[in-house]
Amino acid sequence: xxxxxxxxxxxxxxxxxxxxxxxxxxxxxxxxxxxxxxxxxxxxxxxxxxxxxxxxxxxxxxxxxxxxxxxxxxxxxxxxxxxxxxxxxxxxxxxxxxxxxxxxxxxxxxxxxxxxxxxxxxxxxxxxxxxxxxxxxxxxxxxxxxxxxxxxxxxxxxxxxxxxxxxxxxxxxxxxxxxxxxxxxxxxxxxxxxxxxxxxxxxxxxxxxxxxxxxxxxxxxxxxxxxxxxxxxxxxxxxxxxxxxxxxxxxxxxxxxxxxxxxxxxxxxxxxxxxxxxxxxxxxxxxxxxxxxxxxxxxxxxxxxxxxxxxxxxxxxxxxxxxxxxxxxxxxxxxxxxxxxxxxxxxxxxxxxxxxxxxxxxxxxxxxxxxxxxxxxxxxxxx
Amino acid sequence: xxxxxxxxxxxxxxxxxxxxxxxxxxxxxxxxxxxxxxxxxxxxxxxxxxxxxxxxxxxxxxxxxxxxxxxxxxxxxxxx
Numbered sequence: 001x002x003x004x005x006x007x008x009x010x011x012x013x014x015x016x017x018x019x020x021x022x023x024x025x026x027x028x029x030x031x032x033x034x035x036x037x038x039x040x041x042x043x044x045x046x047x048x049x050x051x052x053x054x055x056x057x058x059x060x061x062x063x064x065x066x067x068x069x070x071x072x073x074x075x076x077x078x079x080x081x082x083x084x085x086x087x088x089x090x091x092x093x094x095x096x097x098x099x100x101x102x103x104x105x106x107x108x109x110x111x112x113x114x115x116x117x118x119x120x121x122x123x124x125x126x127x128x129x130x131x132x133x134x135x136x137x138x139x140x141x142x143x144x145x146x147x148x149x150x151x152x153x154x155x156x157x158x159x160x161x162x163x164x165x166x167x168x169x170x171x172x173x174x175x176x177x178x179x180x181x182x183x184x185x186x187x188x189x190x191x192x193x194x195x196x197x198x199x200x201x202x203x204x205x206x207x208x209x210x211x212x213x214x215x216x217x218x219x220x221x222x223x224x225x226x227x228x229x230x231x232x233x234x235x236x237x238x239x240x241x242x243x244x245x246x247x248x249x250x251x252x253x254x255x256x257x258x259x260x261x262x263x264x265x266x267x268x269x270x271x272x273x274x275x276x277x278x279x280x281x282x283x284x285x286x287x288x289x290x291x292x293x294x295x296x297x298x299x300x301x302x303x304x305x306x307x308x309x310x311x312x313x314x315x316x317x318x319x320x321x322x323x324x325x326x327x328x329x330x331x332x333x334x335x336x337x338x339x340x341x342x343x344x345x346x347x348x349x350x351x352x353x354x355x356x357x358x359x360x361x362x363x364x365x366x367x368x369x370x371x372x373x374x375x376x377x378x379x380x381x382x383x
Numbered sequence: 384x385x386x387x388x389x390x391x392x393x394x395x396x397x398x399x400x401x402x403x404x405x406x407x408x409x410x411x412x413x414x415x416x417x418x419x420x421x422x423x424x425x426x427x428x429x430x431x432x433x434x435x436x437x438x439x440x441x442x443x444x445x446x447x448x449x450x451x452x453x454x455x456x457x458x459x460x461x462x463x
Contacts, residue, residue, distance in 0.1 A: 017405070084459070087411045102418075102448050342404040346411075347418045347449065 002365040003354040008106035008381070010373035011349075012155070012314045013219065013270040013336035015117075016110040016146060017090040018138070020051075020083070026137035031130050036114065038083075051082045053114045055134075056126055060114060090340045093149035100153060104350025105337055106370075107379065109155040110146065111184055111219055111270070112138060118184040118222035119159035120192060132161040136171065143178045152382040155373075156180045157217070163194065165201065169208045176212035181377040182268065183209065185216050187249040188223030198256045210264040215376055219270035220245040246272025247280050250311060254284050254303035257296070259310055266376055267311045271336060274313040274321035277328045281307055307332070312376055316343060322356055330364050334373045412456040415449050422446050 020038040027035040034056050041052040041059055053060040088095035100108065115121045115138060125131030139158045147154040158175035160168040160183055172183060186192055195201035209216055220242050227241035246269040253259060253267060284303035292299055308329060314336040315321050325333060337349040345352040357365045374380055406414075426442040429435060 085408065087406055087408055087456075090405060098448065098452065102445060102452070340406045342406055342410065344406065346406065347414060 002357050002360050002362050003350070003369065004362060004366075007366050008370050009104060009335060009337070009350060009353060010155070010370050010379070011105055011108040011337040011339070012217075012268060012334045012373050012377070013316075014108040014110050014339050015113055015341060016093075016096070016142075017086065017113050017340075018115075018141070019091045022141045023134060023137050026140055027130075027133055031127075031133060034127060034130055035134060055121065056130075060121065087340060093146050093154070096339075097150050097153050099339065099346065102347045103337065103339070105339075107153050107155055107373075108337065108339065109157060109182065109217075109270075109377070110142070111157060111217075112142075112159060115159065116222060116224065117219040117270075118186045119162070120186060120222065120224050122161065123163045123192060128164070132164065132167055135159055135161045136174075139171070139175050139178075139180070143175065143180060147179070151179075155182065155377050155379050158183050158214075160185065160205070162186065162189070162205075165205060169204050172205065172208040172212055172214065176214055180214060181379055182215035182217045184222065184270075185218055186223040187218040187220055187245055187269075188225050188252075191223045191225035197252050197258055200258070200261075202258070203261060206258070206262040206265050209266075210262055213264075213266075213378060215266045215268045217268040217270050218246070218249050220249075220272045223249075243271075243273045243276065246270075246313070247276055250277075250307070251280060251284060251303075253311065254306050255288075255295075255297050257298060259306045260298060263309070265310055268334075268376065269311065269313045271316075271338065272313060273318050274315045274328055274333055275318045275324065277307075277313055277321070277332075278324050281327075312372065316345070317352075317356065319356065322360065325360070325364065325368075330367050331372060333368045334376070335369045408456045408460055412453055412460065415453045415456070419446065419449050419453065422449065 018036075023036040024032055036053050036055040038051050039054045039059075040049050041054075041061065042049050043061070050061065083091065087099070089099040090096075096110075100106070111117045112119060115134070119135050119138065122131040122134050125134070142158065143156050147156040156175075156179050158171070158180040160171050162168050162185065175183070186194070188196075189202075190196035206216070223245070225245065227238060227244055229237045229241065249272075250269060259265060281304045288297065288302045312332045312334055313321075313328070314334040316336050316338050321328065321333070335353060337346070338344045339346050339349075353369060357368065360368070422442060422445060426439065426446060429438050429442060
């Protein structure tokens with residue numbers, strides 16, 4: 001069996017649900033009223049009383065609280081509920097570890113929920129000082145409370161006040177000193193009204209990430225830009241195409257001059273799958289060969305050169321990607337289990353990984369499920 | 384509607400660009416019950432066969448952990 005018992009599963013894409021006191025425990029008193037807090041809210045359409053986040057007077061009804069108690073997978077939808085309706089592993093790190101033990105998963109990487117996957121909710125804040133404090137408070141919660149519960153079980157994540165470049169650079173150094181291993185960053189920053197990765201705007205931040213050796217993790221959807229689909233298309237079309245957001249983000253990087261200025265930058269494409277990577281690399285290189293002469297792009301190296309130096313992907317269920325693993329690069333593939341989302345195979349993640357990798361040689365399986373993530377994220381086995 | 388189209392299902396009113404459907408207690412309990420049955424069958428088979436003590440201990444510990452969490456969900460869901 002290629003997945004051996006001694007191989008530890010490291011997931012690079014998972015999520016936590018912030019408990020109600022994440023911000024009220026940490027914000028200065030003068031900001032407690034406007035800062036994020038859980039409040040009861042009656043849905044206007046159904047009259048259902050829900051627990052929702054309120055931030056600067058705005059209600060965020062569907063973020064992080066959309067467990068759908070009592071429904072079958074074919075009825076999954078987006079309805080806010082209460083904390084009691086969630087499995088405790090969503091918001092309690094000790095319960096999370098217990099669920100990981102059952103699932104056969106050694107460590108995971110937990111992205112935010114209410115602030116959205118890269119903290120974009122705070123970019124919408126009217127009080128930018130409060131927004132920065134909220135972003136830092138999430139990091140303190142994650143590093144001091146969540147990941148600290150079991151340091152060998154959680155790869156520490158941090159978010160940035162990315163609307164303020166100078167503050168972001170400072171925050172990178174602060175969280176690196178506290179043990180963060182990666183920062184979550186919007187997959188398509190230009191869609192949030194910020195400069196794209198083609199500009200030199202992000203250079204100080206990217207240099208800080210190189211200096212601290214933190215991974216820049218781009219979770220699909222974190223830029224808030226959904227796949228362009230027909231307004232009346234079934235939701236299935238939307239879900240199917242979410243991974244193409246990672247394809248867009250990666251193509252931006254591969255045709256930018258930015259990565260040539262940051263040769264040590266590590267980029268993780270979170271939850272985007274891997275099966276599409278050989279196609280887009282072939283396509284990028286083909287375009288580069290035919291069209292580079294009149295484009296402001298690097299003339300010496302094809303885009304695939306940058307992929308090999310900088311980028312890694314992950315998969316949860318991607319038979320085609322596993323089949324094409326040598327065209328992607330064994331060293332560029334990591335594994336994810338996406339707990340506690342319904343896409344997760346919990347409590348069978350280990351068994352499903354073993355099935356997915358059944359025809360892959362042991363040494364390659366070990367790289368994919370454990371070693372690559374440990375190296376990218378500087379997360380060695382506990383002594 | 385042709386037979387190939389299947390039954391009509393109401394389209395969800397909201398989109399969710401963050402795709403955050405969470406595992407629920409109902410769904411988690413259902414998955415646990417199935418996995419407990421599978422693990423118990425595997426444990427019985429191992430005990431009847433090679434009697435590998437390491438594997439027996441591993442399976443037994445996992446079984447106990449799953450049963451404990453299932454009971455917590457039972458308490459919550461039955462009290463609804």
